Amino acid sequence: MENIKIFVEQLIGLTGLTGSMVPVLRHVLLVLIAFLLALLAGLLCRKIIVPVVKRLTAHTEARWDDVLFGERVLVSACHIVPAIVIWQLLPLVFYQYPVVREMLTRLTAIYITVMTVRLVLVFISSIKQLEGEERSARQQYLYSFLGVVRIVVFFVAVIVVVAIVLNRDPIKLFAGLGATSAVLMLVFQDTIKGLVAGIRLTSNDMLHKGDWITVPKAGANGIVEDMSLTTVKIRNFDNTMVTVTPQSLVDDSFQNWNGMQQGEGRRVNRTVYYDFRSIRLVGDQLRKSLISKGYFKAEDIHAGMVNMTLYRQYLANWLACHPLVNADMTLMVRQMDPTPEGLPVEFYFFLKEKEWVAYENQTAELMEHIYAVTPDFGLRIYQMFPQQQ
Secondary structure, three states: OHHHHHHHHHHHHHHOOOOOHHHHHHHHHHHHHHHHHHHHHHHHHHHHHHHHHHHHHHOOOOOHHHHHOOHHHHHHHHOHHHHHHHHHHHHHHOOOOHHHHHHHHHHHHHHHHHHHHHHHHHHHHHHHHHOOOOOOHHHHHHHHHHHHHHHHHHHHHHHHHHHHHHOOOHHHHHHHHHHHHHHHHHHOHHHHHHHHHHHHHHHOOOOOOOOEEEEHHHOEEEEEEEEOOOOEEEEEOOOOEEEEOHHHHHHOOOEEOHHHHHOOOEEEEEEEEEOHHHOOEOOHHHHHHHHHOOOOOHHHOOOOOEHHHHHHHHHHHHHHHOOOEOOOOOOEEEEOOOEOOEEEEEEEEEEOOOOHHHHHHHHHHHHHHHHHHHHHHOOOEOOOOOOOO
């Protein structure tokens, strides 16, 4: 810095100015040089350092360095460099004006603090780009921790700015916060509860980003889009967004369909009601009809059998052999307690397909076959007709 001062004095000597104009010209030149050096430092950072770092990260196979040292992070860091240059040169430029120097030094320090906070926030945001469609438990722990870091950074930045404005030691201000800890706990109670609830959700493997969940009390039925310290965002299947707190998920019940999606099949549980008046013993005509249509062989139908028994046996075998059904999982065609609406028969099985649209289409296809073969067994499905007036 002394070399800059000598250089300015030499320039003034070359101009031949004397008297009261010398200090004015000296400060003008020093301000101009400080501004040019700060501008040059910013340009060097953006035009040389940023491209070099980007080329280095592009030549590596790892993805994390491309994200963590991406253009947004590097450009945010470059915004701090000119301010640091100005902060270092202020004592040289305004050495004859201590009041102005002190004021500008504080303003520059506040700017550096704010831009440093911005850099940290951009860096934290870039970490989210490393996530996949589904967030693992380790990633969720990291995400929750980064949420706490964001709050701590904001809190520390406010204390540092206040200390700069008041010209006080930040350490002393931090030491004086012990008396206000109760107030801080009250202010950040939602954040603290959210952190604890988030840890419980992930440590017990209850919820992850990308899971399909149902929260009846909140009217939510969709995919978890994001999880933070204070909110869990759920995109319903009608594309509406529902926001709930992690604490509410821990305190109340919710349904996570992740086990079904990762399992061997998706359950189908349908109940059909049959008219009691259509249930009867198998006669010769019905026996011949079932044999001729290929439902059974002659030796499979014995005397005294009931059409409902044959119906259940046929459908159980048909479902077990169907390529859409996972026969390795539970499969039942069972009779339930009689009701005034008829005899309920439950069809309980698992489809191999788990994707919603295809699952519904395949379920409908199987149930439609069940409805269609019912008359061949002499059975009638119960149907309530409106009373005629």
